[in-house]
Amino acid sequence: MKNLRKYADKPIIGVLIKKMLNFVVSRQANQISQHFSEYLQPVVAFTPELQAESYKIRHNVYCEELNFEDLRSNSQETDDFDGHSTHCLIKHIPTGSYAGTVRIVRTQSAEQLLPIEKYCISSIDEKSVHPSDFPREHICEISRLAIPAQFRKRAADKFSGSATGAINEHSYSERELRCFPFIAVGLYLSAASITLHHDIHHCFVMMEPRLARSLRFVGIPFQQVGPVVEYHGKRAPYYISRKLLMEGLSPGFKKMLHHIEKRIEIQFKKKA
Structure with missing residues (x-):
């Protein structure tokens, strides 16, 4: 699979490779959706x-592991946006x-x-989709995605694994492992479900290009709307709409x- 992906953008053969990869991903997606609810x-x-x-997970990942934020005395990473x-x-x-x-x-x-408006608004291209293009009640930002280290694969993955959902292969059964690579996908689909509940149509996020490529590969087509900048690591601004999400997702x-x-x-x- 990994070796095939590098040929996906090649002329002629790329079309066939993409069809093959989409078939494999769709089949895997059906398996993932079946096992996800079990575990x-x-x-x-x-x-x-x-x-x-x-907040504890965020503190563990963003403060203790990645050192993106200062350590807190209560071991909870919070900010003004949480309210x-x-x-x-x-x-x-x-x-x-x-x-x-995720939040x-x-x-x-x-x-x-x-957050993207307060800290990274200059990173969005002027000709791209912008939060100010839409009514305030119809926009949101997905942020603070974090996955604890015990659900990731190797110590070497600690800087990128929190975003991509790599797994600890030695702690869980083979059947469980089928859905763990998609924890990040599950978090984004959970966020999508919440935006659907609140009738939000437009979503922004600052994320690693690697994660954006992975999400696009499984049918969550975040669109890059600005260059890569240094913000808690190499990240870029991305956008997705309800329409793009529903059109991009595979049946699985x-x-x-x-x-x-x-x-x-x-x-x-x-709750109601």
Whole structure:
């Protein structure tokens, strides 16, 4: 698979390679969606206790492991955006441990900026899609995706694994491993389900190009809207709309999104 991908952009043969890769990914996606619900489930962090679990994961990854943020005395990484964000966790059902977290930052006014607007607005190309192009209630930013080290593969992956969802092959069964490479995908699909619930149409994110390529490969076509900059590592601004997401997802991952969406809707109904 990895060797074939480098030929995907070549003339003539690239078309055949892409079709072959899409077939393999679609087949894998069906397997992933079947196993995902057996071992992993999305949990919307409505309570302070669950939000604390999210902040602890973020502190472990962003403060202790990557040194992107300063250490906090309470071992919880938080900022001013958390108050108007929805936080989501992925739970590993057999152990009860949390395998990852992500947040969806929303905005209701021009004064309530998204992180990308506050810190990286100059990185968005003037001719590209811009947060100011849309009503405030219809935009959001996905940020603070983090996956604990025990769900990743090797110590050498610690700088990129938190984003890409590499796995610890020695701690879990072969059957479980089928879905762990897609923890990051599950987090993004969980975020997508939350944006659908809130009727948000446009989403921005600062992410590693490597992760963007991986997500695009499985049918989540984030569009790069600016150059790579130094922001918690090499990152670039990306954009996706509800329309692009639904058109890009393969049937297998649409099935996974539908499963996650149902789980999340149940949680919103219980909260209401």
